[in-house]
Amino acid sequence: MNRRRWLTGAVATAATALLAACNQAGTRLAEQARRMGEGLTLRSQRLFLPPDALAPTYSRAQISPDFKANGSVDPAAADYKALKADGFAGYRLVIDGLVERPLSLSLEELRTRPAQSQITKHDCVEGWTSIAEWTGVRLETLLDEAGLKPQARYIVFHCFDALDQREDGERYYESIDLIDARHPQTILAWEMNGEVLPVPHGAPLRLRVERQLGYKHAKYIKRIEAVESFAHLGGGKGGYWEDRGYEWYAGI
Numbered sequence: 001m002n003r004r005r006w007l008t009g010a011v012a013t014a015a016t017a018l019l020a021a022c023n024q025a026g027t028r029l030a031e032q033a034r035r036m037g038e039g040l041t042l043r044s045q046r047l048f049l050p051p052d053a054l055a056p057t058y059s060r061a062q063i064s065p066d067f068k069a070n071g072s073v074d075p076a077a078a079d080y081k082a083l084k085a086d087g088f089a090g091y092r093l094v095i096d097g098l099v100e101r102p103l104s105l106s107l108e109e110l111r112t113r114p115a116q117s118q119i120t121k122h123d124c125v126e127g128w129t130s131i132a133e134w135t136g137v138r139l140e141t142l143l144d145e146a147g148l149k150p151q152a153r154y155i156v157f158h159c160f161d162a163l164d165q166r167e168d169g170e171r172y173y174e175s176i177d178l179i180d181a182r183h184p185q186t187i188l189a190w191e192m193n194g195e196v197l198p199v200p201h202g203a204p205l206r207l208r209v210e211r212q213l214g215y216k217h218a219k220y221i222k223r224i225e226a227v228e229s230f231a232h233l234g235g236g237k238g239g240y241w242e243d244r245g246y247e248w249y250a251g252i
Ligand SMILES: Nc1nc2c(c(=O)[nH]1)N[C@H]1C(S)=C(S)[C@@H](COP(=O)(O)O)O[C@H]1N2
Pocket: 067, 068, 069, 070, 071, 072, 123, 124, 125, 159, 160, 161, 163, 172, 200, 201, 202, 214, 215, 216, 217, 218, 219, 220
């Protein structure tokens, strides 16, 4: 009897402590659950989808007449404005970090690489979608030209724009793993719907990473860096919005 009472009491105490811990750490638990959810999405997509599984593509007739421009639509940064004033003639895409041969390519040079076009649906976390045709070079083509070092695990995109439009504001950045970087639909696009990529949509060069949500599709790309870890960049979470709570893996 004593033993049973002691046990009941012990269980009750443990339950109370657990509840208190739960209440106190409610947000922490929610955060862990979110992380687990993200891990599950990443792992299940990586497990069940072949690395090359393609995002759906659409017909020209399905292209949205009014593709929304979102986030930065006209970067105020001085370096960007100077390049824009000149029609991006002085633009150079830098590819460096953990590569054997760092690259610096003008738009003209980029256009000599094999280009591909794809008509895909853009899916923004804010709840809208739009379809457009994108043309550019596969990211893999450029990464192979630069030659990834064996330690390279992620590809980081450094952008010209700061969302607060301040010169010293934190510039947008994003990162993806090598599976998405080498995916056949992952391209650096310089054309949208057969026209030169417009400034609101990321001129002169933007990423299309078709199996992930809109915020992963870095616009206004200035530099591409191969890294082993993104812990040292920005807030350490791998992207501008990730540093503010969004998931790093935004698989659709
Ligand atoms: N450099 C940069 N890239 C960015 C953003 C941004 O603000 N800056 N916004 C992201 C978000 S949230 C979305 S939905 C898409 C919007 O692309 P769009 O303007 O072509 O619709 O760009 C993404 N890439």
